[in-house]
């Protein structure tokens with residue numbers, strides 16, 4: 001994980017995915033400070049699970065089924081990650 005102290009990005013957090021021919025998948029999570037880290041960490045880890053499960057987010061976004069889409073900045077977003085982040089944040093605040 002990398003904490004970035006800039007507000008120039010069009011995102012609050014992002015996961016960069018690099019796939020290698022041997023099957024290795026590397027994920028680099030970047031969080032822009034300051035922010036709601038609880039929701040963002042849950043959100044970005046859901047993206048990590050999507051990658052581990054081999055979900056083709058690019059194909060889903062292209063199908064226009066509304067569970068995944070490309071953002072104005074060219075990144076992909078999923079309803080699943082948005083929901084997971086909100087769930088993690090809600091559970092965190094309910095159990096503090």
Ligand SMILES: [Zn+2]
Nearest residue numbers: 076077078081
């Ligand atoms: Zn996302």
